[in-house]
Amino acid sequence: GDSVTQMEGPVTLSEEAFLTINCTYTATGYPSLFWYVQYPGEGLQLLLKATKADDKGSNKGFEATYRKETTSFHLEKGSVQVSDSAVYFCALSSAGGTSYGKLTFGQGTILTVHP
């Protein structure tokens, strides 16, 4: 079945540091890939997505590139801010089948950014 594996957390950085959160996946066919973010006390929000190989999703300074050859979708940001402190989830969605549109999530990575 489909699965998503994220790097172990938590991740603690200083403001303006470079961020990478690794994500790899296993899926049949050609899934769409997503990053969701969960700020304290809030629900999950879509951060960015990519729907086919070599697509780059980007939003709020975050980027991730869909790498089919390495089955990866690593999240990066060049300069993090304190306000980026949150839990980040990598997810995939497979087309077709009975679970149309079902999202499969990784375990989440807690990011804390200090001033």
Place this chain on the structure above:
Amino acid sequence: EAGVAQSPRYKIIEKRQSVAFWCNPISGHATLYWYQQILGQGPKLLIQFQNNGVVDDSQLPKDRFSAERLKGVDSTLKIQPAKLEDSAVYLCASSLRGQGSSYNSPLHFGNGTRLTVT
């Protein structure tokens, strides 16, 4: 547009009691999902509705969990009787998926209900 509404935000019950959660999706969204998020883990799909029909309930513990979506709008998720391991955040999400839109239309999540079973 108004987001996905869930209630209550918090619930504390004793084991073997019953509990119900309510979700109102975004207007016009035919697909509705219930996810269970245990502390330190990613959300896990419990059940998916398309209008008022069940698309996927393969991971729903049917001996104690039930869900319904009458009239294809609001949904309720019930646990009876609750166990300690049911302590989690229960997330509701809705989407335009399956309505002629691409399968990669985003899911919109509510803020969740945090359940503590003692």
